[in-house]
Amino acid sequence: MKVVTWNVNSLTARWARVSEFLSSRQPDVLLIQETKQSEEKFPSADFAELGYEAVHYGQGQWNGVAIVARDGVSDVRRGFGDADPEARVISARVGEWRMFSCYAPNGRALDNPHYTYKLQWLDRLREEVTAHRGERLLLGGDFNVARTDLDCWDPSSFVGATHVSVPERAALEGVLDAGLVDLARRHQPEGPLYTWWDYRNGSFRRGWGLRIDYLLSDPTSAEDLREVYVDRETRKGERPSDHAALVAQFDRRAPAD
DNA sequence: ATGTCAAATGGTATTTGA
Numbered sequence: 001m002k003v004v005t006w007n008v009n010s011l012t013a014r015w016a017r018v019s020e021f022l023s024s025r026q027p028d029v030l031l032i033q034e035t036k037q038s039e040e041k042f043p044s045a046d047f048a049e050l051g052y053e054a055v056h057y058g059q060g061q062w063n064g065v066a067i068v069a070r071d072g073v074s075d076v077r078r079g080f081g082d083a084d085p086e087a088r089v090i091s092a093r094v095g096e097w098r099m100f101s102c103y104a105p106n107g108r109a110l111d112n113p114h115y116t117y118k119l120q121w122l123d124r125l126r127e128e129v130t131a132h133r134g135e136r137l138l139l140g141g142d143f144n145v146a147r148t149d150l151d152c153w154d155p156s157s158f159v160g161a162t163h164v165s166v167p168e169r170a171a172l173e174g175v176l177d178a179g180l181v182d183l184a185r186r187h188q189p190e191g192p193l194y195t196w197w198d199y200r201n202g203s204f205r206r207g208w209g210l211r212i213d214y215l216l217s218d219p220t221s222a223e224d225l226r227e228v229y230v231d232r233e234t235r236k237g238e239r240p241s242d243h244a245a246l247v248a249q250f251d252r253r254a255p256a257d
Numbered sequence: 258a259t260g261t262c263a264a265a266t267g268g269t270a271t272t273t274g275a
Contacts, residue, residue, distance in 0.1 A: 009275080010263055034275090036264070061264055062274075106275060144275095198275090199261035242262075242275080 001095075001250040002027040005140030005215055006234065007103070007196075007243035011035040011064070014241055015043065021234065021245065022050050028070050029094055031101035031140035035064030042066070057090040065090045065101040065141070080124050088121065089128075097221070098132055102141030107162035115162060118144065122171035129178035139180065139216040142196075142243065145172040147182065151211035153194065163210060181222040183215045183248050188228070195230055196243045204235055215248045224250045 004027045008014040011032065022030065030052075035042065038060040047054035047068055057078035058064035064087050067073060075093040091100040102125065105118035122143070129137065145168045149155040158164045176182060184193050194209025201208065215228065226249045235244040 013263060108274085198259085200259055202260080239262090 001029075001252060002247065003029045003031070003099075003138060003140065003215065003250070004231075004245050004247050005031040005033070005101070005142075005213055006245035007033040007142040007213060007241060009034050009036075009241040009243065011037055011043070011066075012041065013239065015046070016238075017234065017240065019046065019050060022047075022052065022068075025231070025247075027247070029099065029138075030068040031099065032066040032068060033064075033101060033103040033142045035066055036060070036062060037064050055090065055092055057087045059085070059087040063087045063103055065103050067092050067094065067099055067101050069094045069099075071095050080128060082124070084121070084124075089125070097136045097138050100128075100137075100139040100141070102139055102143065104142065104144045106144050107168065110160065110162060110165060118162075119167055119171050122168075122175060126171075126174040126178050129175055129180060133179050135218070136221055137180065137216075137218045138221065139175075140214070140246070142213050143172055143175075144212050145169060146210045146212055147172055147185070147214075150190075150192065151194070153192070153208045153210065163212060176216065179218060180216040181219055183217060183222060183225055184211070184228045184230075184246065186222060186228075187225060193230060194244075195246055197235065199242050213243055213246050215246055217248075221250070224253060226251050 037058045042056040052068045054068040055076045056066040073092045077091045088103045107115040107118040146152045195213035197204040197209040228248045231245040
């Protein structure tokens with residue numbers, strides 16, 4: 001079972017890269033963030049041609065999340081069931097899992113109202129995870145928080161910035177403490193594991209990255225983890241997203257009976 | 258030089274967001 005999370009920064013602009021990725025890497029599940037597409041524009045038929053069922057929660061210009069899977073996708077839920085107008089979370093049953101594709105708010109600046117919205121959104125996600133405790137869970141997405149200083153290329157240059165502040169990190173830990181394992185860090189306790197590099201400044205070439213994209217699972221499922229890696233090829237080449245795809249491979253479990 | 262990229266608007270450029 002290969003599961004991937006990837007913030008594509010516009011599925012319209014990234015279609016060639018995404019379709020090539022599905023064809024060549026053959027993941028079982030792809031969790032997408034920032035489709036930046038309306039429901040009408042989302043290319044369900046093109047995913048079907050590649051052998052995937054795709055479900056989407058989009059609003060058009062900004063945000064937009066999707067779950068793309070080879071096997072059946074059912075019981076789709078869009079948003080948190082509250083008044084949030086921004087399309088930042090979709091979940092569905094995929095096989096024996098409940099999977100989530102998540103796109104946390106950016107925060108913009110520590111004194112910006114969007115920062116408060118970010119903290120509240122992460123707390124709402126924590127509640128959601130708590131409500132599903134005991135189930136097979138897999139969350140993937142762009143959480144817009146570098147969990148520790150190990151996840152930031154230069155902590156000294158991020159003093160006073162978003163993505164590394166104490167409240168943001170506490171909010172992310174709250175999600176994890178609700179019963180999830182940080183799969184990349186479990187597999188590789190040391191090392192940078194960056195998933196995002198600014199388009200500017202030649203950041204990718206210079207290694208100026210952040211780890212802000214995560215795959216999180218319940219502890220039982222984490223026992224089946226075989227490997228996790230950042231697919232750096234997705235950040236290279238023609239018209240890349242500013243995020244790389246994060247890949248987790250699970251060993252198949254014996255069917256329950 | 259926050260040095261790029263993407264979407265939207267009403268453009269052959271500017272604003273907003275990341």
